[in-house]
Structures are given as C-alpha cells and as structure tokens.
Amino acid sequence: MSKLFRAVIMGPPGSGKGTISERIAQSFGLKHLSSGDFVRENIAAKTEAGVQAKTYIKKGLLVPDLVMTRLLLPRLEEMTKYSWLLDGFPRTLAQAEALNSACDLDVAINLNIPLETLKERLRHRWIHPPSGRVYNMCFNPPRIQGIDDITGEPLIQQEDDRPEALVARLRHYKDVAKPVIDFYKAKGILYTFSDTETDQIWPNISTLLSTKIPTIQSDARCASTH
Numbered sequence: 568m569s570k571l572f573r574a575v576i577m578g579p580p581g582s583g584k585g586t587i588s589e590r591i592a593q594s595f596g597l598k599h600l601s602s603g604d605f606v607r608e609n610i611a612a613k614t615e616a617g618v619q620a621k622t623y624i625k626k627g628l629l630v631p632d633l634v635m636t637r638l639l640l641p642r643l644e645e646m647t648k649y650s651w652l653l654d655g656f657p658r659t660l661a662q663a664e665a666l667n668s669a670c671d672l673d674v675a676i677n678l679n680i681p682l683e684t685l686k687e688r689l690r691h692r693w694i695h696p697p698s699g700r701v702y703n704m705c706f707n708p709p710r711i712q713g714i715d716d717i718t719g720e721p722l723i724q725q726e727d728d729r730p731e732a733l734v735a736r737l738r739h740y741k742d743v744a745k746p747v748i749d750f751y752k753a754k755g756i757l758y759t760f761s762d763t764e765t766d767q768i769w770p771n772i773s774t775l776l777s778t779k780i781p782t783i784q785s786d787a788r789c790a791s792t793h
C-alpha cells in the first residue's frame with residue numbers, strides 16, 4: 568500500500584528553502600508548510616507565542632524550542648491526511664527530536680550554500696507578507712519595483728534580513744544545524760545539495776524526489792498552501 572510522504576528542507580537563511588519548496592509543492596503536489604510563515608502569522612495575530620517570538624527574531628535569534636514546537640506541532644496534526652514538506656523546522660536538535668516523536672520522515676533535504684552567496688541574496692530579498700511570496704531584486708524581481716505582482720500591494724524587507732540581524736542569524740545557524748544534520752544522517756534520510764544557484768540544485772532534487780514519491784496515492788496529493 569502506498570503511504571503519505573513527509574519531508575523537511577533545511578538550510579541557512581537565504582539558502583533557497585522557500586524557493587525550492589514552492590517548486591517541489593508545484594511539481595509533486597505536496598503541501599508546503601513554512602515555519603517562518605507560521606511564526607509571522609502568529610506575530611501578526613499577536614498570539615502569546617507570536618509576541619514571544621518577535622523579541623527573538625528582532626535580534627536575529629532563533630525562537631526558543633518550546634515556543635516553536637508549541638506553535639508548529641498542532642499545525643502538523645491538522646495535516647495527517649496530506650503529504651507535506653516542512654520548510655525551516657527543525658532548526659535545532661531538540662526540535663528534530665520533537666518532530667521525530669510526532670511523525671516518521673522519508674527525506675531530509677539539506678541545502679549547503681556559500682556564506683557570501685547568502686549575504687548577497689538576503690540583501691535583495693523582498694516579501695509580500697500576506698501571501699508569503701518572495702522576490703529578489705536580481706534573481707526574480709517583481710514586475711514593478713516594490714510592488715507584489717499578483718495583488719499590487721507593497722513589498723517589505725523583513726526585519727531579520729537587515730544586515731545587523733543577518734550576521735548573527737547566519738552564525739547561529741551553523742552552530743545549531745550541525746547536530747540536526749548528524750541526526751538525519753544517522754537515520755539514513757539526509758540528502759545534501761551544494762551549489763550557488765537554485766537552478767543548478769533543482770534538477771537534482773527533482774530527480775531524487777521522483778524516485779521517492781511515485782507511490783503516493785493521488786487523493787493524498789494537494790496543491791501548495793500558497
């Protein structure tokens with residue numbers, strides 16, 4: 568019998584998790600669950616977790632594990648019928664262990680992108696907060712500068728993409744990601760992709776997933792949440 572497919576995508580801020588997740592969601596019909604979007608929704612709605620999360624994000628820090636898991640695991644419980652790709656969670660070993668208790672993963676995609684590339688990309692990243700659409704002034708610019716293509720609403724730069732917060736975020740990522748990578752390596756589900764360009768990485772990810780996903784039942788497939 569075929570089963571649901573569960574994957575995570577990891578990588579430092581700016582490594583292309585969101586961009587690649589959208590391509591995966593479109594090509595393979597998985598739900599794209601963005602932990603960053605969940606955090607931002609909670610901040611916007613001023614939930615208790617959102618208010619707590621905001622103080623950390625402003626400083627370029629990770630949100631504490633307990634706040635993150637409380638925010639995220641209930642969302643996964645709503646998804647038991649679907650195949651999904653989780654983007655941006657887990658960030659720490661404690662989060663990976665919490666996720667492991669909640670479900671079995673099939674694949675962990677790890678994006679390995681040079682530091683200079685990350686800094687350059689995030690300087691040029693603009694987003695449309697209501698939809699989560701992401702632009703880059705060089706790689707995928709909006710048709711009109713500063714304006715979302717679909718709604719015509721203004722784009723913003725996230726607080727944590729500003730240079731002051733950025734360096735701290737990238738440094739922090741390295742420290743906490745290593746044990747998570749080792750955790751998935753030990754489970755035999757880690758697939759690492761290294762390059763400076765998403766367009767070079769994408770065909771390799773697509774090939775990998777084609778070998779992993781074909782057994783999924785068609786009624787379990789669904790469109791991206793974005």
Ligand SMILES: Nc1nc2c(ncn2[C@@H]2O[C@H](COP(=O)(O)OP(=O)(O)O)[C@@H](O)[C@H]2O)c(=O)[nH]1
Nearest residue numbers: 581582583584585586688692702703706764765
């Ligand atoms: N120049 C360039 N920019 C890219 C590439 N892939 C993604 N981006 C942009 O880099 C920024 C970070 O990508 P995103 O998917 O948001 O990364 P995430 O932080 O890992 O989710 C966004 O502005 C993307 O549009 C690429 O191959 N080249």
Ligand SMILES: Nc1ccn([C@@H]2O[C@H](COP(=O)(O)OP(=O)(O)O)[C@@H](O)[C@H]2O)c(=O)n1
Nearest residue numbers: 580581602603606624628629630655656658
């Ligand atoms: N598991 C997670 C996910 C997000 N976050 C926080 O939420 C912010 C936005 O998440 P994101 O996934 O959009 O971040 P990027 O890696 O795309 O820049 C991160 O920079 C973290 O501060 C976290 O602390 N822990």
